[in-house]
Amino acid sequence: MKEEDVNRCQIQEWYPKFKSVSIRTFIHELPESFVQYLLDDSGPFLLPASISNEDAFPNRIHNPEEEEDYQVSEGSGDEAEALSAPCFPELELKIKESIETLGGAIFPKLNWSAPKDSAWISTSGTLRCTTFSEIALLLRSSDSLIHDLCHAYDSCSDKTMSRPPKFFLALRKWYPRFQPEMEFRCFVKGQKLVGISQREVTTFYPVLCEKKNKVEVLIEEFFNDNVRVKFESDDYTFDVYVTEDERVKVLDFNPWGAFTLPLLFTWEELEQK
Incomplete structure (x- = not known):
């Protein structure tokens, strides 16, 4: 990981580029x-x-x-x-x-x-x-x-x-109706989306079993249309929120590995994808 990869994940760096698809x-x-x-x-x-x-x-x-x-x-x-x-x-x-x-x-x-x-x-x-x-x-x-x-x-x-x-x-x-089960961390390696994890991992959300396939499609489309070309690093993670009307909002970017939590994955298995 390079310093430039860390710098790109600062909110004052990425937010102006993604303002239209963020909060x-x-x-x-x-x-x-x-x-x-x-x-x-x-x-x-x-x-x-x-x-x-x-x-x-x-x-x-x-x-x-x-x-x-x-x-x-x-x-x-x-x-x-x-x-x-x-x-x-x-x-x-x-x-x-x-x-x-x-x-x-x-x-x-x-x-x-x-x-x-x-x-x-x-x-x-x-x-x-x-x-x-x-x-x-x-x-x-x-x-x-x-x-x-x-x-x-x-x-x-x-x-x-x-x-x-x-x-x-x-x-x-601040959004008082924010639903933690609809926040996800997405893992990008070599500019390819290789993993999606629920962001809140201490709770089981039955609704995710029902919406899993739909959420995956929404996030993949969002990544291809809005993130892949704009974000310059090859390896990184980004967090998104899926709204009730099925819009995807980017919340954050983080470097690949290091201090970023892999949540439901391990970094070892993500490296092999």
Whole structure:
């Protein structure tokens, strides 16, 4: 795998080419100060101060007596400065505008990955976000995003860097009726579609037994008509969603092998196809 193969799978690289057959997404370049905020684990866990007074936990019960225990007394200037929350007003305003344009709810993603491992910490237990504070909470709590931030090129045979020069935050429209059983990962080797796996592998979906052949035809047609010619790598994977009216939407691209999960396959059997 080459660095160029990894770079092509960044959402800011592939989305403009596949915008018409993907879900609505706004992409913002992240300031380096926010990237460093995500990487910083030297101090307490602090969410950014919101210029809109947004709260990542709007339904929590505030107990003034408990909050007094965490207040820094006057005169301890060094401690107060150390505990001051960071603030990213320009980024927050841009994100707020994008969320409103996308219908009020989104799910976030960095260059390659979404913070799926931190969904448990949100009030909904999902990646659904309506504010900048909720996005920051998910990103800051995610261990899997360390891959994007520090290890994206570790498996490259021509590795020259450990991170991309710029990071981006993709805000993807949230669809409340999204059906996990209709999301699939497709494996392409030598520009040929060699495998299709359900994306959610922890659950058995009887409906897939009924729709298997139809879904396979839809995805193969979509690959031949929309993906094979446009995506420049020879070996890669792409994730799609099949809608109720049998339209196929591309959700993501990932490199072949390395950190990409083969799901119901093994990489050994995929290599032999």
